[in-house]
Structure formats: C-alpha cells, structure tokens
Amino acid sequence: MASPFARAFAAAAVTHDNLAGETFTFQPQKHQTDRNAPKVDDPARPVKSGVKCPFGDSASRAGAGPFHQVGVQPERPGASTSRPYISLDLTRLPYLPRLGDLVLREETQTLYRIFEVLPSTPGFVRLTLNGT
Numbered sequence: 395m396a397s398p399f400a401r402a403f404a405a406a407a408v409t410h411d412n413l414a415g416e417t418f419t420f421q422p423q424k425h426q427t428d429r430n431a432p433k434v435d436d437p438a439r440p441v442k443s444g445v446k447c448p449f450g451d452s453a454s455r456a457g458a459g460p461f462h463q464v465g466v467q468p469e470r471p472g473a474s475t476s477r478p479y480i481s482l483d484l485t486r487l488p489y490l491p492r493l494g495d496l497v498l499r500e501e502t503q504t505l506y507r508i509f510e511v512l513p514s515t516p517g518f519v520r521l522t523l524n525g526t
Contacts, residue, residue, distance in 0.1 A: 449480050449499065485517065496508075
C-alpha cells in the first residue's frame with residue numbers, strides 16, 4: 395500500500411502535468427521483417443493523441459556523446475549532448491513507450507523519436523527525445 399506521501403505526490407504530479415504539460419501524439423513503431431530496415435507503424439499499439447506531458451529542453455550532459463570517437467573519453471567532460479525530454483505519466487498511455495517510437499509535439503508540430511526511456515518517480519518515466 396502506498397504511503398500518504400506517495401499518494402499526495404502522485405496527485406500533485408497529475409495536477410502539475412495538467413497545468414504545465416503540453417499535448418503530444420504518440421505514434422508506436424515496430425521493426426519490419428528486416429531489422430536493418432526503417433521502423434514502420436505498429437498496428438498492435440494504437441496512435442494516442444492529446445497526451446499531456448511536461449516538456450523540457452535539458453542542459454548538456456557531459457560524457458553523453460559517442461564514446462567511440464578518437465580522443466573522446468566518457469570519464470572526462472570532453473563530449474556533451476543535450477536532448478529534449480518529456481515526463482510521461484504511464485497511466486496516460488494504454489501501452490509502454492519503446493525506443494524508436496515517434497512523439498509529435500502538437501504545439502510546434504515537431505516530430506521526435508524516443509531515444510531513452512528512463513525510470514522516474516513511481517508511475518512515471520522520462521523520455522529523452524531525438525529530432526527526426
């Protein structure tokens with residue numbers, strides 16, 4: 395059973411998402427028969443529009459760049475990247491988001507691809523995004 399603090403935090407998070415969130419459309423993708431081919435729409439998971447999520451454009455993360463490049467070592471702050479992210483309440487989608495799924499930011503009509511699915515507070519995930 396959840397503690398009173400966990401229940402209060404969950405209620406506050408939903409309120410925050412409704413006030414500060416933007417609307418997004420989730421477009422699930424799946425691999426074709428050839429795994430090297432581009433992904434295609436996943437008919438088993440429906441497109442879900444009007445999902446409210448807070449959007450952020452994060453600061454650079456040191457060491458998050460490709461570590462296989464010559465002269466770049468992950469333990470040194472020589473490479474950094476920044477990716478936008480959204481915080482998703484998992485109850486707003488009838489399925490779990492996956493790497494490679496498309497996310498449309500409806501306010502700007504910008505299409506992103508999910509790059510990472512990071513755990514957050516219970517019931518939420520943080521999705522880092524790449525532009526398409």
